[in-house]
Amino acid sequence: MNKPLENRPQSSRPVIDAGGDDARREFLRNFLAGTATATVLMVFGPGVAALAQGGSDSAPAGASGKAAPKHQFAYVINVNNCIGCGNCVRACKRENQVPSAVFRTWVERYVVTGEGMYVESPNGALEGFSQVNAGIREKATKSFTVPKMCNHCENPPCVQVCPVGATFKTKEGFVLVDPEHCLGCAYCVQACPYGARFINPVTHKSDKCTWCYHRVKNGKLPACVTVCPNKARLFGDLNDPESEVTQIFKDEAWMVLKPGMHTDPTCFYVGMPREVV
Amino acid sequence: MAAPSPRSHLYRLLLILVVFGAGFLAVKQWATPDSWNYEHWYRGDAVVEAAAQPLVYGGNDSCKTCHKDVAKLWRKKPHRKVACETCHGPIVDHAKAGKKTAVAFIDKTRAQCLNCHLEGINRPRAFPQFSKQGEIGKLVPKHKELDAVTPCAKCHEAHDPRP
Structure with missing residues (x-):
């Protein structure tokens, strides 16, 4: 009756047999002790090392390392002012040579009706929006356009998942991609909760909004902010009390996209209706 | 022939570990x-290279260096929020290093204005x-006589679109 079991290759389940039992127990005990020791060392090792180094030197060094950067940039999108003209999308394409069918920034139109909501972004609103179908228009209770882009999160999931350190956050708040170092594995594309990243069909590397890093470093505003005709897009330095973005925070209620994701975006939305996802 | 050291297997293992460790460090250094x-x-x-990307749009200040008269007109309400390059396209198509290279773009048809001002919900x-059709006859009687083009x-x- 037991024969099939005896012939079976040894499974991972422990088999009780008198002979090797003690040896195995000892081995397991040693093995577990070793694992526990290694875990303790891994968790507390660096801390212990830092404490040992510590003393009078460590505190000032830490303080200077975390010195506030000169600029702390932020982006503000005022949904109340967006007219959905698509100038920002066109300017971004031109400034950054973004290939067709992919977008670093795009505009979404929401049409809310009693029966549900229509959300669309035809070709990223590159040519603006056509008129809403008459049937939907009759039922619409409200409608608005919302520009979307990389949120340059304080806690960016795309940076966490990059296996080679090709995407990073600078001290001034830019989340950038290093195209030289990027493998094009697209982990970051999947990690971004805002869908702001894509694989560039020309370079086959990860691509996204850079807040026009090259322009800001040359004292200019990002291209989309430059051409926005109705001040729906603002960009500025939070360390500068006179900048437009700092002014907005004084009296406007603001929101971020998907606060539940705890990404802590530095792209703030003013006047964002609750329907926006 | 002397018997091999009883720990020779350990020395061999140590040698392999050292070779692998050195190889790993060398590859890491190279990569x-x-x-x-x-x-x-x-x-x-990477940040230096990112900052070196050429600029396409120049911003209003770069336009004002030559077009002071237009800038003065434009500064009046209500189009002061609209940048030059919003309608005229990027400055790289028009000027380089302060010298005009081509006529600035402008679409003078109604489509240019309706891009922003076409009625939409x-x-x-x-x-x-x-x-x-410019059908705002109720508000502006003159518009009643307008054709479609x-x-x-x-x-x-x-630059100063007040009626």
């Missing part, structure tokens, strides 16, 4: 970029909006 930022974990030269109520710019100076 890590010179400018690697160990504090923030990225290639330091998504646009803010307070924003001035017109239907395709007469450009807005025929009567309205785009």
Whole structure:
């Protein structure tokens, strides 16, 4: 009756047999002790090392390392002012040579009706929006356009998942991609909760909004902010009390996209209706 | 012939570990970029290269260096929020190093104005909006006589579009 079991290759389940039992127990005990020791060392090792180094030197060094950067940039999108003209999308394409069918920034139109909501972004609103179908228009209770882009999160999931350190956050708040170092594995594309990243069909590397890093470093505003005709897009330095973005925070209620994701975006939305996802 | 050392298997293992360790360090040294930022974990030269990307749009200040008269007109309400390059396209198509290279772009048809001012349910109520035919006869009696193609710019100076 037991024969099939005896012939079976040894499974991972422990088999009780008198002979090797003690040896195995000892081995397991040693093995577990070793694992526990290694875990303790891994968790507390660096801390212990830092404490040992510590003393009078460590505190000032830490303080200077975390010195506030000169600029702390932020982006503000005022949904109340967006007219959905698509100038920002066109300017971004031109400034950054973004290939067709992919977008670093795009505009979404929401049409809310009693029966549900229509959300669309035809070709990223590159040519603006056509008129809403008459049937939907009759039922619409409200409608608005919302520009979307990389949120340059304080806690960016795309940076966490990059296996080679090709995407990073600078001290001034830019989340950038290093195209030289990027493998094009697209982990970051999947990690971004805002869908702001894509694989560039020309370079086959990860691509996204850079807040026009090259322009800001040359004292200019990002291209989309430059051409926005109705001040729906603002960009500025939070360390500068006179900048437009700092002014907005004084009296406007603001929101971020998907606060539940705890990404802590530095792209703030003013006047964002609750329907926006 | 002397008997082999009883620990020779250990020495061999040690040798293999040392060779592998040295090989790993050599490959790591070779694969890590010179400018690697160990504090923030990225290639330091990447930000320098990103900042070197050529500019396409120049912003209003670059236009004002030559077009002071237009800038003065434009500064009046209500088009002061609209940048030059919003309608005229990027400055690289027009000038280089302060010298004109080509005539600046402008679409003088009604389409240019209607890009922003075409009536749409998504646009803010307070924003001035017109239907395709310019049918705002109720508000502006003159518009009643309009045909479908007469450009807005025929009567309205785009830099200062007050009626």
